[in-house]
Amino acid sequence: MEKTKNNGHIYLSPKPYSNPYLAGIGLGLVLLATFVIMGRGLGASGAFSASLAALVNTIDAEFAHNNAFYQSYLEGNSNPLRDWLVFEVLGVLFGGFISGILAGRVKYGIERGPNFTDKKRLLFAFLGGSLMGIGAKLARGCTSGQALTGGALLNFGSWAFMLSVFAGAYMLAYFLRRQWR
Amino acid sequence: MIAPFYKFDLFSEEFSFIIAFLIGIGFGFFLERAGFGSAKKLASQFYFTDLAVFKVMFTAIVTAMIGVYYLSIIGILDYNLIYRNETFLVPQIVGGLILGFGFIIGGYCPGTSLVAASTGKLDGLFFLFGVIAGTFGLSLIFPIIEPFYYSTAIGKLNLSDVLLIPYGILVFAVVLMALAGFIAAEWAEKRFTQKTIEVKDEKN
Secondary structure: OEEEEEOOEEEEEOOOOOOHHHHHHHHHHHHHHHHHHHOOOOOOHHHHHHHHHHHHHHHOHHHHHHOHHHHHHHHHHOOOOOOHHHHHHHHHHHHHHHHHHHOOOOOOEOOOOOOOOHHHHHHHHHHHHHHHHHHHHHHOOOHHHHHHHHHHOOEHHHHHHHHHHHHHHHHHHHHHHHHHO | OOEOOHHHOOOOHHHHHHHHHHHHHHHHHHHHHOOOOOHHHHHHHHHOOOOHHHHHHHHHHHHHHHHHHHHHHOOOEOHHHOOOOOEEHHHHHHHHHHHHHHHHHHOOOHHHHHHHHHOOEHHHHHHHHHHHHHHHHHHHHHHHHHHHHOOOEEEOOEHHHHHOOOHHHHHHHHHHHHHHHHHHHHHHHHHHHHHHHHHHHHHO
């Protein structure tokens, strides 16, 4: 980490990101370890659904038990938070934070292009997230559970999904360029 | 065959949660290392200026794929005991497209938004709330879309079953495709970054 002096203040400048191929090998080995130890892959969106099911069940248990969407998470009367992915996602939060701290990259901010407002960016982040929630449920997983995990297992549906994700994002990229560039 | 360890009852469910947390730490660590806590970096994939998303994803896929294949043929890992999602082709293609729209609009995917949020990005946190809101919205109309959700069910289907190519040869073909992809990605990055600088110079 390099220290740079500016107007008497000392700033810690963030380290550059890892080589993408090295980071990819690291990620691949984590995924392989998951297959070998657990007999399953990584995930993310499933933990969001389980947490939502727990929340809805706490607020209105009758509604949750009558809704086909939540029923699958509430089977056997066990707490939906007793879910492998929920613990994994807590680890993701922690692991991301550790890596960020070590590289001097933990910093409050909003990611956007120079010609976009913070307010609009936050709105778009929320909207994009909402679409992801819908898409991930329809696809039975997100980039982690389907593309990465199913991709490595050469699962047919996962590869069809992965190509669709890239196609969808490239289709709209031109119209959203102002947000990023 | 001694793996997957959990499927051979080598430890309890309680212990699997501790493993989940540790594996999650590794997952989050490498996502952050790759720069995936930054929406701008992720979005650059779709403007060809930084193809780290493609490079990291396919290096990870190839690494894990070769590992699974190798451990299977030497008799350590039972491939058939690894949980695989069943294929529901049309909902998965439609879901993928919607997810792709969400990716370029929101700048993250569920996993990377966690890393963004934990490293201080407010847009990452908003994205995360969006995922929960979207999932809740879908749950309200779930009875209406349920027939679609379960449509085109074709069960557990491997790419090698569809393409009629043996597992080992398919692994080799995917490695070759990925390598070709990496070479193309390096070339595209150079070309498109140069172009962007030229356009900016013209504006000035």
